[in-house]
Amino acid sequence: MAYRAGLTKILAFVSLLFVFPAFAAVPGSTLEDFFTAAINYSPDLQIAQESLNIGAARKKAANGQLLPQINAGGSVSDNRLKQFNNFQKFDGERYYLSLTQILFNWQAFSVRKQAYLFEDQLEEEYYYQLAFLLTDVAEKYFNVLQAEDALDSIASEIDAVTNQLNQIQSLYDRQLTQITDLYQGRASLAAVQAEELQLEAEVALSREALRSISGLDVGPLHILTDEAEITPLEFSQQYYVQQARERNHQVLAREYALRVAEEGISERRGAYMPRVSFIAQRQDSDVGFDNLPINRTDNTYIGLDVSIPLYAGGSNRAAVSEASSLRSIAEYELRAIQLETRASVRAAHLQVQSSEVQANAGRILVESTALAAEAMQQGFSLGTVTSVDVLNALRDQYQAERELQRTRYEHVKYLLLLKRETGTLSSEDLLEVGSWLEPAQP
16 A cells, blocks of 8 residues: 555665664664664564564464365274174274365354454554654654753853853952852853753763664764755645544554454354355265274265354354444544544644744844854953853853754654654655764764
8 A cells, every 4th residue: 555655665775774783783873773773673563563473374364264174084993892692893994085165154254354454453553663663763863962962062151151250260360350250150150060960961861762772882973964954844734634544554553443343243243144064075984873883885975064043042142242342442442543643743743833933043043142142251351241141141052052953853853753643754754864964073
């Protein structure tokens, strides 16, 4: 189907990459490295794959029940017969070959149909798990980049605040400023250093999260280029909601589950219907009823076996009632996943749009705060502004820088989330994201 083509291409795409074994000695650097490692490492994806294999096996088994059933058997016996004071000892042999073919069995037909639908359901669940894994890897990859960029930014802020504090200390030593200015500078430096410790912990945690999901040690990662042009959204929110309704793999899986449940009702009702089978049998025997000796006979039997259920003590009605309840549960689960998916798509769409606006505004804010900080430092040198003004300007400058970095990374993450929830994530999307990254400059 068309909606599976994208993720099928993803599997082909990652198969062309170098496959990293779990906990490889060579650390990963590119996003593709972690995609490949995660696909080979993820237990959840392997479980989904084995579940899909189970679905295929069940389909084969259901088909097999409707194919001719051939059985062969035989027996050899040592018999002793005592009758009217006569004792007789003889060997007995019986061999047979039989063929049975179902002609009409509504329950068997329904089981086969359920098996086909169940395999389709498991296939959708597998593809969703694959898309979820890839977007989760990308999110954790960008979380590492965001944490490392924030740490670099805070290091630059520490240098700037330290330089400003040195200027204040020099002025204080010459009794050109008050001690409160010196205390304010030291407090600002301590606050930034405390934030640096927090960011160091966030870097360690984010790197560990990426390693845990991929089984791959984290090396120097490729960074998001400043020139990366993220493709803007082309359609309205309603378009993406409709795409999710038609192509989201979780929604499709629940739709198949509902159809499986509906066939379950049909299967249970089939217990009220007759069963018809064709039977052909060949038997070769020299023993008869109760293993009495007879002349050797070759018997060929061809016929129809018709079974009509009349009364089963109410068990069939109870089974139909259970199947109806299971069908209702499947319908409610479908409704729940539809509502959840629609909410996720709407939120992701709004977040992508918001990130576009925030990124543009953030660039302007970074430029203006940098100019303001430079102006404040010049004003401080001329004695027209206080050291507090300079420290506040530096704080605003680097906070704006980190906020812009966060916005750019979230823009990419929400864009991938939107594609995943609409069922449109493809290998081209992953290649495009990879093209926005480049090796960090030494």
